[in-house]
Amino acid sequence: MSDRDKPTQLIDEIDYEIGQDNVQAKIGPFGLDIHNPVFLIAGLGVVAFVLGTLMLPEEATALFAASRDYVTGNFSWFFILAGNIFVLFGLALIVSPLGSVRLGGADATPDYGYPGWFAMLFAAGMGIGLMFYGVSEPLSHFSSSFANTAGSPESWAPLAGAPGDAEAATRLAMAATIYHWALHPWAMYAVVALALGLFCYNKGLPLSIRSAFYPIFGDRIWGWTGHIIDVVAVFATLFGLATSLGFGAEQASAGLNYLFGLSQSDATKVGLIVAITGVATISVLAGLDGGVKRASEINMVLAFLLLVFTLIAGPTAELVSLFFGSLGAYITELPALSQPFNREDANYSQGWTAFYWAWWISWSPFVGMFIARVSRGRTVREFLICVMLIPSLVCVLWMSVFGGTAIMQVVNDGFTGAADAALPTQLFEMLSQLPLAGITSLIGIILVLVFFITSSDSGSLVIDTITSGGQIDGPVPQRVFWCTFEGLVAIALLLGGGLGALQAMAVTTGFPFAALLLLMCVAIVMGLMQEYRIDKSARGSLKTRET
Secondary structure: OOOOHHHHHHHHHHHHHHHHHHHHHOOOHHHOOOOOHHHHHHHHHHHHHHHHHHHOHHHHHHHHHHHHHHHHHHHHHHHHHHHHHHHHHHHHHHHOHHHHOEOOOOOOOOOOOHHHHHHHHHHHHOOHHHHHHHHHHHHHHHHHHHOOOOOOOOOOOOOOOOOOOHHHHHHHHHHHHHHHHOHHHHHHHHHHHHHHHHHHHHOOOOOOHHHHHHHHHHHHHHOHHHHHHHHHHHHHHHHHHHHHHHHHHHHHHHHHHHHHOOOOOHHHHHHHHHHHHHHHHHHHHHHHHHHHHHHHHHHHHHHHHHHHHHHHHOOHHHHHHHHHHHHHHHHHHHHHHOOOOOOOOHHHHHHHHHHHHHHHHHHHHHHHHHHHHOOOOOEHHHHHHHHHHHHHHHHHHHHHHHHHHHHHHHHHHOOOHHHHOOHHHHHHHHHOOOOOHHHHHHHHHHHHHHHHHHHHHHHHHHHHHHHOOOOOOOOHHHHHHHHHHHHHHHHHHHHOOOHHHHHHHHHHHHHHHHHHHHHHHHHHHHHHHHHHHHHHHHHHHHHHHHO
16 A cells, blocks of 8 residues: 555545535434534524624624724734745745645646636635725825824834825835735635645545644544634634625615715615625525626626726826836835834734734635635645735736726826725725716626625635535535525624724634634645655656666
């Protein structure tokens, strides 16, 4: 028996036992697969959360604010340091011999060609966040830097201000924005995706978060150690998704108010979440190819059209120059932006970076599992270069075009409508200064709603996979359960504190999962070293036979 056969045989036996348990437990109340404690714990927990928040909204608001302030105030350094570790970890694997290991084994071939694979990586990188913050973040940082608020306890960034210098303020604003949307978040996603791909394709383990910790905990991942890991992953993913859905409801409501005068009341936002969650549920019932894939394709076409239109209708030459200049500014200012200790920029490091890092970490099981499912057959080096680089460039382009257009409107035209508007409305104010404003604003609303649908149905499938022990196709009622309660959690958070509550739960649940991601890096190295030794031994045996 070869070295490669031994772990495979062991895992086959484990899978068989789990499979038998699944068969016996599929018959449950309402058609739910309740054999796995993860579903019961996570399901009961989310039901209790929704009921408690809706019954005690004032107390919930105070609790959310206190938890957010405590975590960001005391642990922003931890989030920033962890983000740096993930980037350095990915870069180190790219240049190390371990980068030659292939996901799926030495003989595996990619399931998708480069064009299709890049398109899906691009799809994973797009979301409600880019729609919500594409204009608002660059514009916010520009306004703060231009007004020279840097250096105060409420400083926007750990960079010198640029009072009255529009060019310098733009440069600093774009550097600070790209820091939040480029290498660091994609390194977080890459860690989870690489772990899932390695231990699922190379070791034959189920497609579940607990599988990534097999080198560290061994068979204990099938017990309560694994249950706790998966429960933490479920809550992180659920509240990360709820944050995105809440942002989507806020922005869609603002857009409808801007175009049609529809009230921006809580009732409108709740109605939007209910309606879109219903559509997302139908998409979930259609499955990955029938629902999620089709909605994602619609997203990509609309997003591309809106991006190209804004680039052409806006100050094209300046935006192209800004794209390359922003990349240079990001590289230059990265050491200051990513410094985790002795920071005085509380507003930026706690209000922006800590929240973003927690949000990306909470999304990492969702995005990571998607990336893992489409990346079989790639070498680790190829995987990391593409996953960390391609989506990062797309995000830089998006921020440069949308944020840059809004900044140029202030600098060149003196238009401050977007800068003075509330965050959810800033995109539509920026589009109002371009031709065909009514049509593009309507496309923007549709994009937000379709992103809402794809986030909800894709997230439901991922959470269902985790809570069903790694099954790709869990019971349909279970998928509906998670899709429904994602919407209910978003409603509860909006009614229990609005955007602040959304941010609070993303930060609070992202914090423990950040520790798991650091541990996951150790497991990845252990797994890759074993695969590298096996591949090296196999190559040596082949060379011996040839001679």
